[in-house]
Amino acid sequence: MMTGQRLRVLAIAEAANPEWVSVPLVGWSLANALREVADVHIVTQVRNRDAFLRAGLREGVDFTAIESEALARPLWALGQKLRMGEGKGWTTLQLINALSYPWFEHLVWKAFGADITAGQYDIVHRITPLSPTLSSPIAAKCARAGVPFVLGPLNGGVPWPEGFDRERRREREWLSYLRSAYKALPGRRATLTHASAILVGSRHTLGEMPEAMRGKCVYLPENAIDPARFSHAPAPGTGPLRAGFVGRLVPYKGPDMLIEAAAPLLRAGTLRLDLVGDGPMMGDLRAQAEALGVSEAITFHGWLPHKDVQNVLAACHLFAFPSIREFGGGVVLEAMALGVPPLIVDYAGPGELVQAGRGYKVPIGPRERIISGFRTALAFLAEDRTALAETGQTARAWVAQNFTWDRKAEQVLDVYQAVLSGAPLPVFFERPTPASCAPWAQGEVPT
Template structure:
């Protein structure tokens, strides 16, 4: 079968970073195994692409939009006052700067698109559904299918967590739904030939005409080369559980310590906390006050490649975050056969089933702590169940949630568009 020629727009794509840039890089490069792909990215990613062995002008093109992007980014950093907070503010800044990037993309590739030198144009990043695309209408006029996504984001803050919301400086999130009225959003969705929704929440926010051409495809996957080990926790001794993430309020590391305190004091549990952030001093003080500091290892920030070294020693991944869009770290734990214990909400709640992990219902802070405490108590007494969930999770990830599998799922969307056939339901839970 002829491989489709794809122009992959990935403004944020970088193999040396995490979060959205790593998703952009991973999906764009995985697609090169199933299609003839030329990647278009922002110039800040150029050196990382070259270090990864790609050839500029052949495998990728870097677009220099820094004249506008750099000062707007600096403004965004000032508005969010650093520390990785104010995500909604950053998305507003991206919405202001990104159209110039697409303008430059069309300036460089518009003639080739109109001439039919690409079968598909696929905008992979930005992932945010709040950022429209002028390319969708231009590609539609040129008769070239435009694929949008995976789109994800905007998960509402749960009731009862307004304090955490304010501590994250998410003031603009109170107005977030206003993005649906922004100029260009409806046109972007209408002119897209297919939309990939990275979460069921994002799919639910789309208007009916857009949902009809939307495929549910969670944004995250894992690279088996990066997460190649299988967990081999000690068969006896205390249960070992890990938390991986920024130490910020909505991730809930303080809730985990409180929930785990009885088992920690009894010597039946050891916690490995991987990550750093503004809560670190408070978490250390909390551990001291509860008398559990001797049973918690604060690893601090670790290189992404070394996270699996900690996870591979654990029986359980304990992650009480109450607002995760994708939940990539949950997949990474499952890839190592470490079953997750999570809050049943948003990204993690969509990735975990009863056969491959444990979900605590979303509720108040006190209810989540109580739910985690009960789950930890039960799991500490049933390591056979933990091992079975770990193996089931690993098998599912390797079948459905590697980047190679994801590329095959996206290729099925391309093939349906080019054959003018119904879009497939490519992701199996």
């Protein structure tokens, strides 16, 4: 690479799709943002081909779609059967991915190995899969070719908190009891050893890295926002406190805990809830609202296109999200980007993003303790709209400064440049403080 030239990057993003959400949207958003700061060729799975073309990318120039369906499709179908429910059994899905993904990378090397070996790329970066359980056969091959290999962002596998075994079973997460066995899988150590830099999306993932590898790790949460998708100014209006929830209606997201916590305020007319999302709990949640006498104070919006979510959130004073097991917490960032302060459970991804001055946290604990904490917090926040608005504006400014995809691309470029120059890897974020950022966080009820 000559000084002053844009870096040539081969970005491997097996899951990358601008029309989907979750991991595929992260894969697409980061890979596409990197095109603004480097000469990037994206390698993805063929299922994403049409969406890439609709987004204006040129096949063979901007991206290559790898046809791995001969193995991926039957394994995916098997995974869907084993999961026994849409959106459930995440650990089972990762096991299926562990069987099919090496074949994808084999085909990637078959298509690009000669160019990598010939020095046609300055960096090879595997963006997805995000799971740290999946090894990368290409890492060692890049090392032998003398081309730096960047891995990540990696995230996932947050332990289920104590007291939620019932929710764990309802999510079909039986394999999660054995998840730590992935550390002994063939290829994991080699992948980490041959990576020049490892992007970790959470403190938990960093903690799972072998001690010898942590010097090459960079803490960089995987989520960010597209300002074009989340551009509305907050406009909650007057009247009762309006709180929004966005997510799949599944046990670990806690929508039933939110309804139970909010019930006294909903009955009193001092709170309204907007629930965006769909899932297997929809019928139970409607029945719960009916039984508690709060149906008239809850709007069940159902599933909405991602681009339309901001229309609901921007009209809320607060984003109330009692999820107990979020790896990254992208939806929390989206609320903050709209100037809507989050109220979350202080655990995993959301707990790292929400710090003093830009949101509110309830300590992780048993179900009843979380419900009590949310109930107290909602009652307290309903009385201080000025503080809510100020917290929302602080959160919005923080996201705009640190968590747009353009900013994320600049951060990753800093990692590339450090790897190529031999400079120390950059540090982007302060370590989260252990102190809580709400007066009820240690069990104190505000008076």
